[in-house]
Amino acid sequence: MSTEHPQVLIEVENLHFSRGGNKIFDGLDLEIRAGQITAIMGPSGTGKTTLLRLIGGQLRPEKGVIRVDGLDVHRLSRKELYALRKRMGMLFQTGALLTDLSVFENVAFPYREHTRLPEAMIRDLVLMKLEAVGLRTARNLMPSELSGGMARRVALARAMALDPMMIMYDEPFTGLDPITLGHIVELIRRLNDALGLTSILVSHDVEETLSIADYAYVISEGKVVESGTPKTLAETTNAWVRQFLEGETDKAELLTEKAKDYLDDLMGERRA
Amino acid sequence: MGHRALGMFERLGRSALFFLQLLVSLPSVFLRPRLLIQEIYSVGTLSLLIIMVSGSFVGMVLGLQGYVTLVKFGAAESLGVVVALSLVRELGPVVTALLFAGRAGSALTAEIGLMKATEQLSGMEMMAVDPMKRVVAPRFLAGAFSMPLLVTTFIAVGVLGGYFVGVGLLGIDSGAYWSQIQDKVDFYDDIYNGLIKGVVFGIVVTWIAVFEGYDTIPTSEGVSRSTTRTVVNSSLAVLALDFVLTGLMFGI
Numbered sequence: 088m089s090t091e092h093p094q095v096l097i098e099v100e101n102l103h104f105s106r107g108g109n110k111i112f113d114g115l116d117l118e119i120r121a122g123q124i125t126a127i128m129g130p131s132g133t134g135k136t137t138l139l140r141l142i143g144g145q146l147r148p149e150k151g152v153i154r155v156d157g158l159d160v161h162r163l164s165r166k167e168l169y170a171l172r173k174r175m176g177m178l179f180q181t182g183a184l185l186t187d188l189s190v191f192e193n194v195a196f197p198y199r200e201h202t203r204l205p206e207a208m209i210r211d212l213v214l215m216k217l218e219a220v221g222l223r224t225a226r227n228l229m230p231s232e233l234s235g236g237m238a239r240r241v242a243l244a245r246a247m248a249l250d251p252m253m254i255m256y257d258e259p260f261t262g263l264d265p266i267t268l269g270h271i272v273e274l275i276r277r278l279n280d281a282l283g284l285t286s287i288l289v290s291h292d293v294e295e296t297l298s299i300a301d302y303a304y305v306i307s308e309g310k311v312v313e314s315g316t317p318k319t320l321a322e323t324t325n326a327w328v329r330q331f332l333e334g335e336t337d338k339a340e341l342l343t344e345k346a347k348d349y350l351d352d353l354m355g356e357r358r359a
Numbered sequence: 360m361g362h363r364a365l366g367m368f369e370r371l372g373r374s375a376l377f378f379l380q381l382l383v384s385l386p387s388v389f390l391r392p393r394l395l396i397q398e399i400y401s402v403g404t405l406s407l408l409i410i411m412v413s414g415s416f417v418g419m420v421l422g423l424q425g426y427v428t429l430v431k432f433g434a435a436e437s438l439g440v441v442v443a444l445s446l447v448r449e450l451g452p453v454v455t456a457l458l459f460a461g462r463a464g465s466a467l468t469a470e471i472g473l474m475k476a477t478e479q480l481s482g483m484e485m486m487a488v489d490p491m492k493r494v495v496a497p498r499f500l501a502g503a504f505s506m507p508l509l510v511t512t513f514i515a516v517g518v519l520g521g522y523f524v525g526v527g528l529l530g531i532d533s534g535a536y537w538s539q540i541q542d543k544v545d546f547y548d549d550i551y552n553g554l555i556k557g558v559v560f561g562i563v564v565t566w567i568a569v570f571e572g573y574d575t576i577p578t579s580e581g582v583s584r585s586t587t588r589t590v591v592n593s594s595l596a597v598l599a600l601d602f603v604l605t606g607l608m609f610g611i
């Protein structure tokens with residue numbers, strides 16, 4: 088799938104968004120190309136989850152346009168938006184499995200809601216999806232009986248159910264042991280290539296993310312501060328990005344403008 | 360103070376909008392009768408036992424209190440009417456609604472609130488499934504539909520409780536108990552009006568419950584607060600509405 092100039096599947100143009108008076112995006116621009124894994128990285132709280140929700144049409148931007156497959160997400164009618172969402176898969180940070188349904192029923196959920204397939208076929212499809220994430224044998228468990236990594240894989244099987252054109256992964260790596268993490272990393276790459284998907288990978292785990300991404304954006308303070316292939320990113324001249332990529336997120340945060348008034352903050356109570 | 364009042368009106372507006380949205384989503388429920396039946400079953404089983412137990416105690420107390428008063432006027436045979444009328448007109452709908460709010464209403468709020476807090480509702484939206492249609496509407500319909508049935512059960516059990524005390528323990532004539540009820544309880548004035556109350560309370564309590572769940576702040580503290588609010592607000596709403604409805608029914 089990785090031809091020389093794959094076409095752009097998702098465009099984000101001049102995106103502005105705030106929450107409770109807090110500016111989260113301040114003129115964000117980015118492009119996501121079809122067939123690739125595009126990473127979006129940034130320190131905790133920069134609005135990565137928010138960005139995915141904006142792309143999925145769950146939140147409205149104040150300004151700017153998000154186009155997915157040529158459609159302006161926030162100009163669509165409700166019906167059109169729902170039709171578009173059937174072609175997007177999203178893996179939530181928490182998995183978001185339906186707790187009153189078994190693993191099997193969770194994966195069967197999209198089929199039951201959106202198709203009229205006969206039961207036997209649903210069964211086959213569900214087992215295929217579960218097999219793809221290596222959890223066919225766990226089909227009768229309830230979500231509360233799953234480990235974090237298993238829950239995320241079930242959620243992934245569910246996100247793939249309707250054979251979407253793209254999958255958005257929200258922090259798929261956090262809180263996993265190294266082995267499970269390796270599984271998930273490999274799974275994301277394999278699914279992307281085998282199914283010709285487009286993947287957006289949101290994460291602050293730099294190493295794992297860059298190991299599978301075709302292209303990466305680093306965002307901070309509501310803007311893209313650096314972008315490029317993992318290789319070019321490694322040669323960045325931006326000191327903040329360098330710090331961030333070298334894995335010391337805490338230090339990176341200290342380097343931001345805000346950190347300057349740390350002392351003021353500490354002294355604030357006494358002065359007031 | 361002004362701030363709080365403003366916040367209250369904002370919530371009121373939001374809940375009204377929510378109700379409209381809910382009404383629009385209702386027809387879709389009838390396309391999925393299985394979902395509705397499942398919800399009716401869970402709301403019903405949640406509340407049936409407590410409704411029956413409470414109904415029988417309320418009926419027995421009415422039997423005792425009624426007897427003590429009536430016997431002074433030599434009218435102990437009218438005990439059946441006193442018990443039945445109090446139950447049909449007031450206690451049946453009101454007490455059932457209060458119990459329903461505490462049992463089924465709070466459970467509905469907690470369930471929907473937790474689904475929101477754990478991103479299950481968001482997840483559904485991203486799977487192009489409208490949570491309003493899939494989660495909220497069936498629960499609302501089930502609640503609104505179950506309430507009148509529960510009210511009827513409460514009244515029936517209550518009348519039997521009164522019978523047990525009046526006829527069984529205090530020795531009133533069994534024939535008198537029933538025939539007086541048959542004579543004096545009017546279908547339109549009493550039973551019909553009582554059921555209207557049941558329907559209205561059912562709609563209001565379930566509406567409050569699903570709204571509070573859907574509108575919850577998605578944290579465990581938020582869910583617990585919404586659950587409390589469901590019980591408090593719907594109990595107050597039931598008592599206030601009871602006053603209004605009774606006034607209207609007596610044509611004042």
Ligand SMILES: Nc1ncnc2c1ncn2[C@@H]1O[C@H](COP(=O)(O)OP(=O)(O)OP(=O)(O)O)[C@@H](O)[C@H]1O
Nearest residue numbers: 106107111130131132133134135136137138258291
């Ligand atoms: N429901 C909300 N209401 C108000 N503010 C919110 C809400 N959700 C998130 N925020 C704020 O928006 C900002 C971005 O949040 P977001 O969840 O998108 O960050 P993130 O980059 O995904 O962080 P993490 O890596 O920790 O998941 C945060 O500063 C957060 O405080």
Ligand SMILES: [Mg+2]
Nearest residue numbers: 135136180258
């Ligand atoms: Mg996040």
